[in-house]
Amino acid sequence: MKRSIGLYVHIPFCQHKCSYCDFYSVVSLEAMERFTETIVKEIRLWAQQEQLDATVETIFWGGGTPSLLECTQAEQIASALRSVFSLAPSYEWTIEANPGTVTLEKLRYYRELGINRISFGVQSFDHRELEFLERIHSAQQAEEAVELARRAGFNNVNLDVIYALPGQDLETYQRTLERVCALAPEHISAYSLVYEHGTPLYRQLQRGAIIPLDEDQEAAFYSKTVEFLAQRGYRQYEVSNFARPGRQCRHNLLYWRRGQYVGFGPSAHSHVDNIRWSNVRSLRRYFDAIERGSLPIVAREHLTIEQQRAESIFLGLRADGIELDAFARAYGVWLDRGMLGDMITEWQQKGWACLDGRRLHLTSRGYALCDALTLQLLDALERAQSASGSFVDCNV
Ligand code: SF4
Numbered sequence: 001m002k003r004s005i006g007l008y009v010h011i012p013f014c015q016h017k018c019s020y021c022d023f024y025s026v027v028s029l030e031a032m033e034r035f036t037e038t039i040v041k042e043i044r045l046w047a048q049q050e051q052l053d054a055t056v057e058t059i060f061w062g063g064g065t066p067s068l069l070e071c072t073q074a075e076q077i078a079s080a081l082r083s084v085f086s087l088a089p090s091y092e093w094t095i096e097a098n099p100g101t102v103t104l105e106k107l108r109y110y111r112e113l114g115i116n117r118i119s120f121g122v123q124s125f126d127h128r129e130l131e132f133l134e135r136i137h138s139a140q141q142a143e144e145a146v147e148l149a150r151r152a153g154f155n156n157v158n159l160d161v162i163y164a165l166p167g168q169d170l171e172t173y174q175r176t177l178e179r180v181c182a183l184a185p186e187h188i189s190a191y192s193l194v195y196e197h198g199t200p201l202y203r204q205l206q207r208g209a210i211i212p213l214d215e216d217q218e219a220a221f222y223s224k225t226v227e228f229l230a231q232r233g234y235r236q237y238e239v240s241n242f243a244r245p246g247r248q249c250r251h252n253l254l255y256w257r258r259g260q261y262v263g264f265g266p267s268a269h270s271h272v273d274n275i276r277w278s279n280v281r282s283l284r285r286y287f288d289a290i291e292r293g294s295l296p297i298v299a300r301e302h303l304t305i306e307q308q309r310a311e312s313i314f315l316g317l318r319a320d321g322i323e324l325d326a327f328a329r330a331y332g333v334w335l336d337r338g339m340l341g342d343m344i345t346e347w348q349q350k351g352w353a354c355l356d357g358r359r360l361h362l363t364s365r366g367y368a369l370c371d372a373l374t375l376q377l378l379d380a381l382e383r384a385q386s387a388s389g390s391f392v393d394c395n396v
Contacts, residue, residue: 005259008265010267023062025064032070035283054085060094078114093114095118108152118154120158120160162192163221164192164217188234189241226364266283321360324355324358
């Protein structure tokens with residue numbers, strides 16, 4: 001039977017490196033033409049070696065800044081994908097775009113290629129915050145970019161925002177949310193600022209040059225996000241993701257539901273048949289491998305049943321929940337029975353989780369505690385397993 005998969009394409013170029021970002025990208029654009037030729041080879045090489053009988057439900061071009069691709073480069077990559085994969089009739093195909101890099105001509109071309117969803121990294125509508133984050137665009141350019149995308153025919157638009165910046169107050173943040181909602185995107189991703197190791201922002205933090213918000217302040221920003229967006233019709237379906245009804249990002253849902261996907265480009269990750277692998281995180285080594293006729297894979301891991309079970313929990317809790325019956329069939333554990341069941345009942349009583357039919361999912365209050373609740377459940381599972389002495393049937 002044909003399987004359903006998603007495709008991820010990593011475009012590793014940025015005009016400037018934002019202070020907080022740890023995604024793999026280079027700021028020199030000289031190699032973009034060589035990269036385009038190489039990723040086309042990688043797609044064809046992978047298809048020759050793997051011969052996966054699959055229908056592609058979702059494609060996601062991320063980065064880096066995919067919107068830096070010239071039209072002809074985007075066309076070459078799109079053609080390579082179409083030549084080796086068959087697309088489902090109702091596919092979702094997202095491109096990430098930096099508002100400082102788009103033109104109407106480019107956006108129209110993306111639509112002609114079949115790209116039907118666009119995700120803009122807007123981040124803030126406050127010019128000091130944009131400077132702090134070292135974004136290359138202004139607030140006005142972000143608004144213009146969304147307007148251009150609508151004119152080009154995109155009717156599925158995501159806007160990314162970042163909150164809990166040092167010194168940010170709730171009023172400034174609310175103004176950003178108001179301007180985001182005024183653009184009527186179908187989807188909003190709102191992330192709390194993370195000080196990723198190795199970034200310029202992390203080094204500023206280490207030097208004491210910036211003071212991060214404390215936990216309570218950050219929680220206030222999270223609550224503001226959830227309440228504000230709920231009032232405007234955006235339903236939270238993951239810790240940081242909100243959508244109009246029916247407009248959840250299908251590609252991200254595929255990740256969170258442990259679906260199967262294949263990634264191309266440096267640093268891209270893949271997951272097929274419980275095997276995970278990743279591509280090398282270096283453009284030079286990526287070129288070397290493919291030009292030698294090898295796939296640029298550096299890590300391949302066959303997930304044990306314990307790893308699969310842990311993934312099902314932490315991905316399920318952060319997103320749209322865990323189907324209890326499917327979980328029991330896969331792992332021999334009923335999360336709603338015995339001491340695990342007592343824990344889940346307590347979560348429900350505290351307003352952190354609810355049962356929607358047979359699907360356990362966190363509430364907005366629960367999402368705020370997602371990491372702690374995940375650890376709690378994983379610990380409890382381990383204890384139940386030790387007590388029963390068996391991985392399966394540990395509480396049935
Ligand atoms: S444009 Fe995006 S990928 Fe590039 S450095 Fe900024 S946040 Fe990272």
